[in-house]
Amino acid sequence: MLACAGLGVAIVASFGASRWAPSAAAAAHGDAPPPRFSDGMVRFDRAPDEKGFWSLPSANSLIEEGKSAKMDAQGRLANLADASHVAPFQPWALALYEYRQKNNFADDPMHACVGPGSPRAMMTPGGIRIIQDRNLNRVYILYGGGNHGWRVVFLDGRKPPDPEEVVGTFYGNAVGHWEKDTLVVESIGFNTRFWFSNGGLPHTEGLHLTERFSRPSHDVLRYEVTVDDPRAYTRPWKSAWTLRWVPGDVPEYYCETGRP
Amino acid sequence: MRVLLMSLMLLVAAVVHAQEGFPLDGTWRGQRQDGTGTPVTIVMVLSWDGKNISGIIDPGPDSIQIAKAELVPDGWRVKIEAHTKTGEAISFTGAIDKLGAYDRTITGTWTEGARSYSVRMTRE
Numbered sequence: 390m391l392a393c394a395g396l397g398v399a400i401v402a403s404f405g406a407s408r409w410a411p412s413a414a415a416a417a418h419g420d421a422p423p424p425r426f427s428d429g430m431v432r433f434d435r436a437p438d439e440k441g442f443w444s445l446p447s448a449n450s451l452i453e454e455g456k457s458a459k460m461d462a463q464g465r466l467a468n469l470a471d472a473s474h475v476a477p478f479q480p481w482a483l484a485l486y487e488y489r490q491k492n493n494f495a496d497d498p499m500h501a502c503v504g505p506g507s508p509r510a511m512m513t514p515g516g517i518r519i520i521q522d523r524n525l526n527r528v529y530i531l532y533g534g535g536n537h538g539w540r541v542v543f544l545d546g547r548k549p550p551d552p553e554e555v556v557g558t559f560y561g562n563a564v565g566h567w568e569k570d571t572l573v574v575e576s577i578g579f580n581t582r583f584w585f586s587n588g589g590l591p592h593t594e595g596l597h598l599t600e601r602f603s604r605p606s607h608d609v610l611r612y613e614v615t616v617d618d619p620r621a622y623t624r625p626w627k628s629a630w631t632l633r634w635v636p637g638d639v640p641e642y643y644c645e646t647g648r649p
Numbered sequence: 650m651r652v653l654l655m656s657l658m659l660l661v662a663a664v665v666h667a668q669e670g671f672p673l674d675g676t677w678r679g680q681r682q683d684g685t686g687t688p689v690t691i692v693m694v695l696s697w698d699g700k701n702i703s704g705i706i707d708p709g710p711d712s713i714q715i716a717k718a719e720l721v722p723d724g725w726r727v728k729i730e731a732h733t734k735t736g737e738a739i740s741f742t743g744a745i746d747k748l749g750a751y752d753r754t755i756t757g758t759w760t761e762g763a764r765s766y767s768v769r770m771t772r773e
Contacts, residue, residue, distance in 0.1 A: 479699075481671065484722030488748055496749030498669065581670035593670040595699065620671060620699035 418607040418634070423570075426523070431570045431604055433519035433528075442533070442639045443517040443610050448630035450588035451476065451508070451616070464588025466490055475590070482591045482621040489589030498583050502644035505535040506559035506583035507576060507598055508614045512630065516639035519602065519610075528565060528572065533639035542574050552577045557594050559583055572602040593620035608634040671697035672745055672753070673720050673727065679770035681759050691759065693729070693741075693770065706731055706739070713739070720745075727755050737762040743770070 424436035435441055450464030458471035466472060472487050489496065499505060505513045515534020522529060528542040540560035549564050557580030565574040576598045579585070585592045599615040613629040616622065677693045695704035695718065702718035717730040725745035732738055743757015752772055759768040 481720060481722050484725075485672065485748070492749060581674075584669065591670065593674070593697070593699075620697055 421607040423604040423607050430521075430523075430567075433521060433572070433602060433604055433610070440638060441634050441636045443519070443632040444514060444635045445633040446512040446514070446630055447632070448512055448628070450512070451586035451590055451614075451628040453477070454627045454629055460588065463494065464586065465494070466588070475588070476616070477623045477626055479621055479623055485591045486589055489584075489591075494589060497589065499535065499644075502536055503583055504538045504559045505532075506538075506579065506585055507540070507561060508600065508612075508628075509584065509586050510535060510538060510560075511600075511612050511614075511632070512587060515642055516635070517632065518639060528574075531639070533642060536644045537642075542572075549575055549577055552595075552597075557581070561596070561598065568601075570603055574598075574600040574602070576600070591621050592616075592618050595620040610634070672725065672748060673697060673702055673718070676773045677755065677770040678773055679755075679759075679768045681761075681766035681768050684764075691768065691770070727757065733761065741768065741770075743768070 424432045424439070426432060449462050450460055452458060452460075452475050456474050458474050459467035461467070466475075469487060469490055472478075472490065473483055475486070478486060494500075504510070510532045511517065513532065513534035515532065517533065518529075518531045520529040520531065526543070526545040528544060530540050530542065532538045538559060540563060542563040542565040544565050544567075547564055550562050555562055555578035557578055559580065559582070561576035562578040563574050563576040565572055567573070577596070579592065579594060579596045579598075581592065581594055584590070585596065595618050597617040599617070601611075601613040603611045603613075605611055610632040611629065612632065613627065615625055615627045617625040673695045674697050675695065677695065679691050680688045681691060683689050691706065692708060693704055693706050693715070694708055695702055695715075702715075702720065704715045704718065706713040706715060711734065713731050713733060715729055715731045717728075719728050720726070721728075725748055727741070727743050727745060729741040730739065738760070740760045741755075741757055743755040745753055745755050747753040754772070755770040757768060757770075759766045
């Protein structure tokens with residue numbers, strides 16, 4: 390996080406189809422197809438005898454697909470007047486987003502080593518692994534950034550819990566299923582102790598995420614998330630970005646207070 | 650009994666966890682003075698459902714249902730209206746301070762019947 394923040398590089402966060410095209414400079418395997426299990430199921434993690442993990446997220450903040458706003462590596466808008474373009478905020482949520490932007494993210498829980506939660510963890514540097522446990526019919530997502538969080542996605546057909554009956558967590562309660570090569574994950578039951586995106590977009594305990602993971606090529610993970618939080622946004626909205634396959638192991642890293 | 654205790658613990662945990670969402674969500678505590686100068690504790694529990702803010706004052710057997718509550722993002726101004734059991738009008742108007750803090754406060758005026766008091770409510 391700090392390394393990225395230190396760069397201070399202004400980017401244009403836009404999510405056109407061209408963003409999914411692999412960068413020739415970064416790709417180690419070019420357009421090689423993703424590895425698969427013997428039965429043909431796509432692998433989101435390493436093939437045998439391979440080392441690598443997902444990193445280098447192409448986006449630094451959630452922004453509604455099809456919209457664009459110039460922002461820096463921490464999700465700070467170059468022009469605060471663009472705030473209303475980022476997502477279909479309810480008035481209070483827009484005002485809180487603007488407050489956090491103007492306040493230089495002083496209240497960001499990650500400054501106190503509080504975990505990023507979902508889906509911010511998918512844009513937090515530090516490395517990500519997606520482990521498919523086919524015996525137990527689960528997927529484990531391990532996050533090297535933030536405070537080494539991890540989550541379990543149950544693929545055994547269980548129903549998601551009643552949101553009113555669960556204690557909210559940073560990653561929610563997740564169940565998933567496959568749509569061809571795409572892993573679709575539904576999560577509810579979030580707490581509000583975290584900012585769910587860089588840049589300070591607010592959410593409430595009513596947050597419902599639908600995530601779609603796909604691996605169009607060996608080196609590219611496409612991540613798409615639909616945010617449905619009617620207490621904070623006027624309608625469901627979608628954001629998407631890619632991560633790159635990086636050879637090696639997830640680097641060791643521990644958050645220290647004030648240094649997320 | 651065990652189920653009840655567990656339910657209460659989960660409820661408390663859920664309230665304690667709420668800190669970064671809708672700014673008024675949660676439990677707020679403050680004090681006013683009665684006619685003899687004795688401090689009287691005020692507790693409000695507020696909740697946002699996406700369209701309306703609802704809640705109660707002084708949870709317990711003598712709790713008072715909040716009739717109307719609003720949050721104006723411009724200045725983070727708060728206005729709450731209710732009636733005592735005897736029918737006296739209650740209103741609380743103020744503004745949120747330390748918006749980004751877990752223990753943010755609302756500083757304002759609590760009016761009950763014909764009397765008004767300066768009150769600071771702190772979020773727990």
